[in-house]
Amino acid sequence: MSREPQVRRVLVSGGSRGIGLRIAHAFHEEGNAVALLARDAEQLERAARSFGGDGQRMLTVAADVRSSQSVEAAVARTVEGLGGIDILVNTAAAPADQLVNRPIAEFDEDSLRAELETKTLGYLRTIKFVAPHFIAQRWGRIINIGGQSVRHTGSIAATVRNAAISALTKNVADELGSYSVTANVVHPGFTVTERTPELLEGIAVRTNSTVEEARKRLEATTSNRKLNTADDIAALVVFLASERGSVINGEALHAGGGVAGSIFSY
Numbered sequence: 094m095s096r097e098p099q100v101r102r103v104l105v106s107g108g109s110r111g112i113g114l115r116i117a118h119a120f121h122e123e124g125n126a127v128a129l130l131a132r133d134a135e136q137l138e139r140a141a142r143s144f145g146g147d148g149q150r151m152l153t154v155a156a157d158v159r160s161s162q163s164v165e166a167a168v169a170r171t172v173e174g175l176g177g178i179d180i181l182v183n184t185a186a187a188p189a190d191q192l193v194n195r196p197i198a199e200f201d202e203d204s205l206r207a208e209l210e211t212k213t214l215g216y217l218r219t220i221k222f223v224a225p226h227f228i229a230q231r232w233g234r235i236i237n238i239g240g241q242s243v244r245h246t247g248s249i250a251a252t253v254r255n256a257a258i259s260a261l262t263k264n265v266a267d268e269l270g271s272y273s274v275t276a277n278v279v280h281p282g283f284t285v286t287e288r289t290p291e292l293l294e295g296i297a298v299r300t301n302s303t304v305e306e307a308r309k310r311l312e313a314t315t316s317n318r319k320l321n322t323a324d325d326i327a328a329l330v331v332f333l334a335s336e337r338g339s340v341i342n343g344e345a346l347h348a349g350g351g352v353a354g355s356i357f358s359y
């Protein structure tokens with residue numbers, strides 16, 4: 094079995110906060126070099142400071158994944174700054190709780206178009222501009238973050254964008270597999286990030302309950318009876334990106350501590 098090389102170069106779209114930032118930290122803690130991609134330069138600056146001023150193994154790239162030109166420039170800047178690119182992690186998306194769901198008769202087509210522009214085409218764009226580097230070096234890892242709502246009705250946009258990510262991932266895996274490039278999708282369940290306290294407060298208000306009750310209800314939806322943390326997701330992503338993870342390709346991995354009451358494992 095090949096050993097892990099000392100340093101891999103990792104681009105994380107949506108790396109300025111939440112799950113993406115935690116994934117970037119996990120790679121960095123293992124000695125890798127990371128580039129954080131997001132739109133808001135100030136937030137990127139704050140995220141950069143959380144790496145303790147390590148300008149050697151981290152950089153930020155302000156870019157909008159809705160623009161092909163912007164993504165092409167961001168990948169070029171990453172390759173220039175880190176000396177190449179080995180691992181791409183896509184997380185950039187609008188938060189699911191901001192997706193408005195309406196009955197089909199009132200469905201707003203533009204809202205779905207907007208979601209697909211970021212979470213499906215945005216992922217495809219980063220893959221498109223990173224893939225030539227992976228092919229040239231005959232090694233690469235792509236991990237796309239979807240969402241467990243792919244298995245639930247309730248939000249057409251949330252379901253469709255995550256199902257599209259699964260299909261995209263499998264196509265990429267089949268096309269690039271012969272170059273020792275793997276592509277997998279991780280579908281997290283509800284995951285604790287810095288936004289969670291605010292989210293729980295919102296749920297508590299809407300359901301006329303306390304924050305603790307709202308949290309307990311969410312925990313009860315999982316087999317583990319607890320919520321994922323962004324660290325849990327990061328650990329899985331780092332494994333998939335490792336040499337040891339090479340046998341897993343084109344898969345959709347559900348990472349939510351199990352969906353209580355449903356049988357999805359056959």
Ligand SMILES: NC(=O)c1ccc[n+]([C@@H]2O[C@H](COP(=O)([O-])OP(=O)(O)OC[C@H]3O[C@@H](n4cnc5c(N)ncnc54)[C@H](OP(=O)(O)O)[C@@H]3O)[C@@H](O)[C@H]2O)c1
Nearest residue numbers: 107109110111112131132133157158184185186240283284
């Ligand atoms: N947290 C959960 O419970 C959960 C559960 C299941 C799945 N997920 C999925 O996991 C991923 C991360 O979720 P999160 O909760 O960590 O999200 P988050 O905290 O809202 O962070 C989203 C990141 O994406 C960036 N982003 C958004 N639109 C962008 C664009 N057009 N171009 C470039 N960057 C963009 C944001 O920065 P800017 O706004 O500055 O661009 C930010 O860095 C998403 O795909 C989400 O659907 C999350």
